[in-house]
Amino acid sequence: MITFDDVVKVYPGGGTAVDHVSLELATGKTTVFVGPSGCGKTTSLRMINRMISPTSGRVLIDGKDVAGQDEALLRRGIGYVIQHAGLFPHRTVLDNVATVPVLLGKTRREAREAAMKLLERVGLAAEFAQRYPAQLSGGQQQRVGVARALAADPPIMLMDEPFSAVDPVVREGLHREFLRLQQELGKTIVMVTHDIDEAIKLGDEVVIFRQGGVVAQVGTPQELLADPADDFVAEFVGRDRGLRSLSFDTAAGLPVRPLPAELVVDDAGRPLGWKSADGVRPTGGTFTSADTLRLVADLAILSPVGIAVRVDADGVADGIAPHHDLADYLAARRS
Amino acid sequence: MNLSYLFDAAHWDFSTSGSIPQLLLSHIWYVFLALVIGTAIALPIGLYIGHTGRGSFIAINAGNAGRSLPTLGLLMLMVTLLGLGLLPVLIALTVLVIPPILTSAYAGLRSLDQRVVDAARGVGMRPWQVLTRVELPMALPVLMSGFRSAALQVVATATVAAAVGLGGLGRLLIDGLAVNDYSRVLAGAIVVAVLAVLLDLILALAQRWIISPGLRASR
Numbered sequence: 064m065i066t067f068d069d070v071v072k073v074y075p076g077g078g079t080a081v082d083h084v085s086l087e088l089a090t091g092k093t094t095v096f097v098g099p100s101g102c103g104k105t106t107s108l109r110m111i112n113r114m115i116s117p118t119s120g121r122v123l124i125d126g127k128d129v130a131g132q133d134e135a136l137l138r139r140g141i142g143y144v145i146q147h148a149g150l151f152p153h154r155t156v157l158d159n160v161a162t163v164p165v166l167l168g169k170t171r172r173e174a175r176e177a178a179m180k181l182l183e184r185v186g187l188a189a190e191f192a193q194r195y196p197a198q199l200s201g202g203q204q205q206r207v208g209v210a211r212a213l214a215a216d217p218p219i220m221l222m223d224e225p226f227s228a229v230d231p232v233v234r235e236g237l238h239r240e241f242l243r244l245q246q247e248l249g250k251t252i253v254m255v256t257h258d259i260d261e262a263i264k265l266g267d268e269v270v271i272f273r274q275g276g277v278v279a280q281v282g283t284p285q286e287l288l289a290d291p292a293d294d295f296v297a298e299f300v301g302r303d304r305g306l307r308s309l310s311f312d313t314a315a316g317l318p319v320r321p322l323p324a325e326l327v328v329d330d331a332g333r334p335l336g337w338k339s340a341d342g343v344r345p346t347g348g349t350f351t352s353a354d355t356l357r358l359v360a361d362l363a364i365l366s367p368v369g370i371a372v373r374v375d376a377d378g379v380a381d382g383i384a385p386h387h388d389l390a391d392y393l394a395a396r397r398s
Numbered sequence: 399m400n401l402s403y404l405f406d407a408a409h410w411d412f413s414t415s416g417s418i419p420q421l422l423l424s425h426i427w428y429v430f431l432a433l434v435i436g437t438a439i440a441l442p443i444g445l446y447i448g449h450t451g452r453g454s455f456i457a458i459n460a461g462n463a464g465r466s467l468p469t470l471g472l473l474m475l476m477v478t479l480l481g482l483g484l485l486p487v488l489i490a491l492t493v494l495v496i497p498p499i500l501t502s503a504y505a506g507l508r509s510l511d512q513r514v515v516d517a518a519r520g521v522g523m524r525p526w527q528v529l530t531r532v533e534l535p536m537a538l539p540v541l542m543s544g545f546r547s548a549a550l551q552v553v554a555t556a557t558v559a560a561a562v563g564l565g566g567l568g569r570l571l572i573d574g575l576a577v578n579d580y581s582r583v584l585a586g587a588i589v590v591a592v593l594a595v596l597l598d599l600i601l602a603l604a605q606r607w608i609i610s611p612g613l614r615a616s617r
């Protein structure tokens with residue numbers, strides 16, 4: 064567990080960057096620091112590995128104050144993905160990834176072998192190993208940055224806007240890989256982002272900062288969407304938070320109605336579409352009980368008849384959910 | 399142009415004292431000593447100033463002061479103080495070598511992408527490791543250009559050794575002038591020029607060898 068105990072950071076000549084922050088970041092979970100530019104996210108993150116020292120207050124890892132620890136050893140034990148990757152331009156991709164294990168006393172050979180496996184793990188082919196950072200795209204550089212931070216298998220990872228330098232499609236892919244990796248590795252991750260959607264998607268817990276380095280709210284993504292503490296948070300998490308909050312619940316509890324005669328199915332019972340005057344109109348997609356309520360809402364809106372069709376694992380239609388049923392279900396759930 | 403001195407085989411006989419190969423060898427020796435001693439002094443100071451950012455006024459002023467010091471005048475002063483010998487020559491040449499190396503070491507480190515230096519600290523390198531594993535290799539292109547200009551200057555200027563009775567290719571110039579043998583003067587000038595070009599070529603090759611291709615790829 065990482066603890067911020069009444070931490071303040073005042074830069075000489077600057078204002079207060081972090082203002083009396085107290086937090087507990089759970090082991091094995093992803094905590095995301097999010098907020099507008101200049102609100103102290105990077106400063107807070109860098110106080111964990113002593114790249115910055117607090118003006119007052121303490122930062123503790125598993126109860127031990129980081130201030131008393133050897134800087135270099137502390138940092139080698141904490142993976143750090145730097146804003147804009149920060150790769151060493153004079154070293155090959157492979158040697159960049161091998162950096163920390165070599166610092167920790169592994170032979171260059173051992174470290175390179177392990178680095179090779181890691182590159183694969185973050186989705187970079189072996190052909191990239193001997194390239195230099197300048198010969199990679201922004202997205203590839205960020206993957207190398209993540210691999211470098213993972214190389215010594217540290218229990219804690221600090222990631223400062225690790226996915227910022229890439230286009231939305233590549234980012235989407237990196238997000239998927241991040242979630243897959245985190246499922247496998249179960250690290251304690253602290254991530255910084257500007258992007259509330261990214262925070263909601265990747266965070267187990269989200270810390271929203273406001274200008275002046277004050278924590279506005281801490282909570283799970285669901286809590287922030289459902290119950291913003293004030294106008295700032297409500298504004299920050301965005302207008303469509305109602306719709307987005309549906310992403311956190313599955314359709315398992317949603318009641319469905321029996322199949323009506325208007326739904327056309329094939330011999331196996333798989334839905335083909337809706338009967339209408341000019342033939343069969345496609346359903347626009349189906350959901351299973353494992354899908355999110357957001358998908359159900361989306362389908363009901365897209366459907367030509369305002370009805371989402373549920374299927375079982377074999378794709379056989381087993382019920383329908385009209386949009387007013389969904390609305391009733393959501394209303395009942397709220398009260 | 400009279401090239402008779404240069405192409406006279408008798409002047410290329412190594413065993414004759416004062417022959418071109420002998421003078422060339424002593425010239426290279428002075429250049430080598432001045433570069434080694436100058437680098438040993440200037441590089442650590444330049445790196446220290448560049449790494450810590452402390453005392454940068456020294457780096458800047460050393461560059462300017464060094465460039466404006468007349469080497470011959472300094473040499474004469476040293477001879478008056480220390481008497482004849484290799485030492486005053488070496489001091490004068492070393493003083494010539496220090497400014498370009500010190501300034502380029504300083505400028506090389508200052509011009510680095512500070513985010514990369516920050517990353518080096520962030521992954522847990524100690525200050526010494528940051529310097530030797532990240533800052534120095536990244537600053538090599540700038541450093542090498544400073545070293546090359548120092549080397550060229552000292553090759554040309556080492557001819558002053560002859561003015562205080564030592565060897566080196568300056569002998570051809572001074573002795574030639576003394577007896578109005580312009581063919582000898584020309585031979586000296588040509589050999590110095592060829593030496594300078596060859597040395598620069600060797601350093602250019604060395605540079606390709608020691609500078610990471612990753613730094614070239616980004617330019």
Ligand SMILES: Nc1ncnc2c1ncn2[C@@H]1O[C@H](COP(=O)(O)OP(=O)(O)OP(=O)(O)O)[C@@H](O)[C@H]1O
Pocket residue numbers: 074075076077078079080099100101102103104105106107257
């Ligand atoms: N070295 C410094 N000296 C003085 N002020 C600083 C320094 N570093 C940061 N600040 C100030 O502290 C505040 C917080 O900076 P910080 O880098 O933590 O913001 P951030 O939330 O990470 O912003 P961004 O999203 O733009 O990266 C800013 O107002 C910034 O101007």
Ligand SMILES: [Mg+2]
Pocket residue numbers: 104105106146223255
């Ligand atoms: Mg930041």
